[in-house]
Amino acid sequence: MSGEERNIRLCLAYDGTGYSGWQRQPEARTVQATVEACLKRMTSEELTLHGAGRTDAGVHALGMVANFHTRTSIPVHGLWRGLNAMLPADIRILKVQEADPRFHSRYSATGKAYRYDLYTGPVQQPTRRLYETHVPCRFALDPVLRCLALLRGTHDFSSFEARGSRNPACTNGRGAVRTLFHCSCTPGPEPESWSFRFLGDGFLRHMVRNLVGTLLLVARGQMTTDEFSTVLQARNRSLAGPTAPARGLFLEQVFYGPLP
Amino acid sequence: MSGEERNIRLCLAYDGTGYSGWQRQPEARTVQATVEACLKRMTSEELTLHGAGRTDAGVHALGMVANFHTRTSIPVHGLWRGLNAMLPADIRILKVQEADPRFHSRYSATGKAYRYDLYTGPVQQPTRRLYETHVPCRFALDPVLRCLALLRGTHDFSSFEARGSRNPACTNGRGAVRTLFHCSCTPGPEPESWSFRFLGDGFLRHMVRNLVGTLLLVARGQMTTDEFSTVLQARNRSLAGPTAPARGLFLEQVFYGPLP
Numbered sequence: 476m477s478g479e480e481r482n483i484r485l486c487l488a489y490d491g492t493g494y495s496g497w498q499r500q501p502e503a504r505t506v507q508a509t510v511e512a513c514l515k516r517m518t519s520e521e522l523t524l525h526g527a528g529r530t531d532a533g534v535h536a537l538g539m540v541a542n543f544h545t546r547t548s549i550p551v552h553g554l555w556r557g558l559n560a561m562l563p564a565d566i567r568i569l570k571v572q573e574a575d576p577r578f579h580s581r582y583s584a585t586g587k588a589y590r591y592d593l594y595t596g597p598v599q600q601p602t603r604r605l606y607e608t609h610v611p612c613r614f615a616l617d618p619v620l621r622c623l624a625l626l627r628g629t630h631d632f633s634s635f636e637a638r639g640s641r642n643p644a645c646t647n648g649r650g651a652v653r654t655l656f657h658c659s660c661t662p663g664p665e666p667e668s669w670s671f672r673f674l675g676d677g678f679l680r681h682m683v684r685n686l687v688g689t690l691l692l693v694a695r696g697q698m699t700t701d702e703f704s705t706v707l708q709a710r711n712r713s714l715a716g717p718t719a720p721a722r723g724l725f726l727e728q729v730f731y732g733p734l735p
Numbered sequence: 736m737s738g739e740e741r742n743i744r745l746c747l748a749y750d751g752t753g754y755s756g757w758q759r760q761p762e763a764r765t766v767q768a769t770v771e772a773c774l775k776r777m778t779s780e781e782l783t784l785h786g787a788g789r790t791d792a793g794v795h796a797l798g799m800v801a802n803f804h805t806r807t808s809i810p811v812h813g814l815w816r817g818l819n820a821m822l823p824a825d826i827r828i829l830k831v832q833e834a835d836p837r838f839h840s841r842y843s844a845t846g847k848a849y850r851y852d853l854y855t856g857p858v859q860q861p862t863r864r865l866y867e868t869h870v871p872c873r874f875a876l877d878p879v880l881r882c883l884a885l886l887r888g889t890h891d892f893s894s895f896e897a898r899g900s901r902n903p904a905c906t907n908g909r910g911a912v913r914t915l916f917h918c919s920c921t922p923g924p925e926p927e928s929w930s931f932r933f934l935g936d937g938f939l940r941h942m943v944r945n946l947v948g949t950l951l952l953v954a955r956g957q958m959t960t961d962e963f964s965t966v967l968q969a970r971n972r973s974l975a976g977p978t979a980p981a982r983g984l985f986l987e988q989v990f991y992g993p994l995p
Contacts, residue, residue, distance in 0.1 A: 600827070601795075
């Protein structure tokens with residue numbers, strides 16, 4: 476509790492299987508609370524870890540970013556080693572850096588990249604079951620690609636937002652309007668596996684999972700590209716498809732500064 | 736208990752994390768016992784499931800083969816559906832076929848392919864922790880490739896056999912002599928990840944894990960290629976390196992007939 480105040484930026488990865496998501500909640504095992512508890516033990520300070528976003532229960536992260544303010548004198552390498560020694564094996568700290576005092580993991584972010592992994596064959600490899608969603612189906616790629624082309628750009632994504640989830644304090648007055656710079660669907664590493672990727676300036680609650688759930692209707696021939704376009708324009712959640720399961724979703728990266 | 740005796744061949748995959756290996760043991764959760772219990776419920780017969788090999792605790796299988804004799808009239812598709820409905824999610828039946836009465840998953844096998852996955856970077860992605868071994872180290876590929884070239888062909892692999900493990904009934908009189916038709920080490924899907932592959936006519940207990948543990952000494956500069964050659968020729972387990980952890984090992988495929 477002695478030195479100058481420092482702003483420390485963490486990049487971390489986690490297997491979301493055993494967590495009720497990122498955000499601290501009473502009586503639930505969450506990633507934020509788990510990392511905060513280790514930081515409090517190391518620094519003997521009451522501190523808050525600010526995450527770049529709130530992943531849901533079961534969602535994984537390959538490159539979440541978070542920051543906290545502290546007066547500890549422990550060097551960044553010591554924080555990195557100490558956290559990885561104390562944390563459970565399903566959370567790993569990839570990087571610890573000193574950050575500008577004004578850096579905030581959420582408000583400074585310029586974009587995020589999510590991946591959603593899917594397996595459409597008849598029987599899934601058990602070693603993949605926690606990291607890709609299994610939907611045995613015929614998967615028609617062409618109409619999916621046409622829908623992804625419609626999604627690129629700036630839209631009101633209300634149709635793909637979880638009901639009753641809007642927190643006006645978090646949206647900076649932009650409502651449900653977000654920009655998707657990149658969206659793709661490519662074959663995954665195994666036959667009949669697929670990876671969706673979305674790069675945007677921000678994402679509404681459940682947005683990626685609702686997009687994937689609706690695109691799956693298109694892939695299976697249960698919704699046409701025209702109907703998908705209507706859903707997007709309608710700004711009405713009840714027209715879109717179901718929310719795809721959490722296990723296939725990965726927060727890949729959070730961007731600060733110019734996007735790729 | 737009515738019809739003709741049938742010989743049924745299964746191809747199955749499992750996540751070995753939650754199992755004390757393949758082979759039935761009192762008071763342990765094993766893959767063989769778990770699948771047998773489902774088969775007994777479905778057929779109301781006392782039967783034995785013969786596996787092509789015995790994977791150790793924590794070892795995964797992408798394509799284990801097993802067979803059993805039965806008089807049930809349930810068609811193969813019904814067995815496939817029924818087993819996958821009853822089995823836990825970490826065991827999946829990929830294929831069920833009628834087999835020749837003389838087919839035996841172990842004695843008829845002409846070869847097996849194993850893969851061993853490794854990550855050598857400083858921090859491992861938590862979603863990979865159960866499926867690749869984490870050894871943070873400098874990994875020198877060239878000397879490893881020279882050692883793999885020495886392993887190809889027919890050798891007495893006593894130096895790489897688990898101590899006290901020989902069951903003379905299982906070796907068909909060939910002792911510790913086995914033939915490796917193919918062995919390789921290639922970069923894995925992520926930077927600093929590596930995959931070893933071994934295709935042979937048979938493998939001694941812990942052979943792949945002992946080979947990988949010793950090749951890791953070579954990769955880190957703790958053993959020369961010449962020393963590795965001496966270890967192979969010595970037929971002495973105490974000269975080889977440690978047994979690499981189970982979690983990185985996958986039984987990829989069992990072959991019947993000509994090898995690839």
